[in-house]
Amino acid sequence: MKEYNIKSGKYIVKEYIPCVDSLVNVETGEHFEYENNYNLKESKEILQEFYSKKNSTTNSCIKDDYLYDKIDWFPANVSYLYWTIFGLYIKFNEIVNLSIDKKAKFYFENNYDCKNYISMINLFYNKKNSELVLKNIIYYFKYVLNLLIFLRNVLIVNSKSDIILYRYGLNDFRTKEIYEELIYEDKIPVQALGLSYKEILKNFFNRNIFILFVYNIKYNNKSYLKNENKIYDFALDQIGKRVNYFRMSYQYYKFIFKFKSFKFLLSIDDTNYVYPLLYACQDSGMKTVAFQHGAYTSSHEAYLLDSFNNIRWFNYLIVWGEYWKDFLLKKSNIINGDKIIIGANKNTYMLKPLLEKKSETKNILIPYEFLTDTKKVGIYIKKLLNNGFSIFFKVRSDEPINDQVFCYGLNKDILLNTNFTIIKDINPELMAEIDVVAGSMTTLIFDLMIYKKPIWIFDLGYSSFLNDIIENKTATLVNLDNDFIDLYERSIKNGINYDIDYYFSKKMSITKTFLNLVY
Numbered sequence: 001m002k003e004y005n006i007k008s009g010k011y012i013v014k015e016y017i018p019c020v021d022s023l024v025n026v027e028t029g030e031h032f033e034y035e036n037n038y039n040l041k042e043s044k045e046i047l048q049e050f051y052s053k054k055n056s057t058t059n060s061c062i063k064d065d066y067l068y069d070k071i072d073w074f075p076a077n078v079s080y081l082y083w084t085i086f087g088l089y090i091k092f093n094e095i096v097n098l099s100i101d102k103k104a105k106f107y108f109e110n111n112y113d114c115k116n117y118i119s120m121i122n123l124f125y126n127k128k129n130s131e132l133v134l135k136n137i138i139y140y141f142k143y144v145l146n147l148l149i150f151l152r153n154v155l156i157v158n159s160k161s162d163i164i165l166y167r168y169g170l171n172d173f174r175t176k177e178i179y180e181e182l183i184y185e186d187k188i189p190v191q192a193l194g195l196s197y198k199e200i201l202k203n204f205f206n207r208n209i210f211i212l213f214v215y216n217i218k219y220n221n222k223s224y225l226k227n228e229n230k231i232y233d234f235a236l237d238q239i240g241k242r243v244n245y246f247r248m249s250y251q252y253y254k255f256i257f258k259f260k261s262f263k264f265l266l267s268i269d270d271t272n273y274v275y276p277l278l279y280a281c282q283d284s285g286m287k288t289v290a291f292q293h294g295a296y297t298s299s300h301e302a303y304l305l306d307s308f309n310n311i312r313w314f315n316y317l318i319v320w321g322e323y324w325k326d327f328l329l330k331k332s333n334i335i336n337g338d339k340i341i342i343g344a345n346k347n348t349y350m351l352k353p354l355l356e357k358k359s360e361t362k363n364i365l366i367p368y369e370f371l372t373d374t375k376k377v378g379i380y381i382k383k384l385l386n387n388g389f390s391i392f393f394k395v396r397s398d399e400p401i402n403d404q405v406f407c408y409g410l411n412k413d414i415l416l417n418t419n420f421t422i423i424k425d426i427n428p429e430l431m432a433e434i435d436v437v438a439g440s441m442t443t444l445i446f447d448l449m450i451y452k453k454p455i456w457i458f459d460l461g462y463s464s465f466l467n468d469i470i471e472n473k474t475a476t477l478v479n480l481d482n483d484f485i486d487l488y489e490r491s492i493k494n495g496i497n498y499d500i501d502y503y504f505s506k507k508m509s510i511t512k513t514f515l516n517l518v519y
Contacts, residue, residue, distance in 0.1 A: 392421050
């Protein structure tokens, strides 16, 4: 851990979403710069160690301790543990240790990604909840709200539709084209999604929306690990809450489906939240189909589950091409090979012909990444700009643009630089002008392989989430010591080093693949 000369005091975590970049003493205004840890390998090591721990009350392995309703609910929590619990613990490692040592108290400028961190610190301090009355009020408010959601799902939701489409939200960009294509094919789905309070009110009488229950569980964890890191106790507490919520939702969804005529569930290949809906659909006789939305890599524990047998997931999985099927067959236990269907990418722009470049500038596309060391990537961006490259910065539609830009440490001068362009959408015309796609963690890089561009992966000092394509020579690992001009010229001369047809099938779209499968 990096050493800081921090005296006991109160500090604000200065947070540019999602990059925490400095501590500020609220009494003196003094700043202390530090680095987050984004090494997923460390998160995976903690997770796999956690699997084998013995529960002190049941004396069974943690991963074998969540069998209820003839369902093993532990695999449904692996992604949450990997990314949100242990990943967050590793990410905030330095200020967690400072907090444990009681050298400083921390306050956050906003709540983004920090609620679990604050809960961890409270656990380490054995801090009692001073807002118990307020939390009880919130709990009963959500309890009543869930009862209303249950009744409206029974009485209002369309009973004649064949298809439930699981989405991450009304504006989920990952499922937007599939939703529109289903409507075009006259197969109007009922959307299953979680909504904000405002969205619940606005869409309460929308018959084509199945509202998922609001997360709301009272749970006192009685299962502790003796003489272990308290992060494990925190993880146990969180799993207990989630499993209780999942079980409650599962039972209610099954009851609701008795009054509906749904035949199929089409879903993004979620490994976080879909499980209660998924299991209720399957146990109500529905055929469930997932489609690939991002990359399957050796660093994504939730898609591997190689420590488990007899995993219960979707009945079928539609993947982009042979590469993804081969990867899952070699490295994953999540689904049987005969249930993997070769389809095409989720976006129809992938099926359009490639266009010729018209400009003469050296153009690099860099997507925004919310799970990376954005400040280090920002250094790469600055060096590329200083070397005469034009940067096309692809932002996400579900986060404020300013937050996405500033968390890379990019100041107003860079924003005014004519060689720095913010783009919102990917299309063939834009990609015709791009020479190289670069990044460090985002799976959008896999989406963009269809455009046959050289791929650069920025070296951040630890194993990349995209390490598989570095190892198989599909992408090039680059570092700040590289001569970017020389690297660019060699990349353009050598072209791509992968068979695009192996990664992406030229078959019909995912929507049509789904319809052919189930009808």
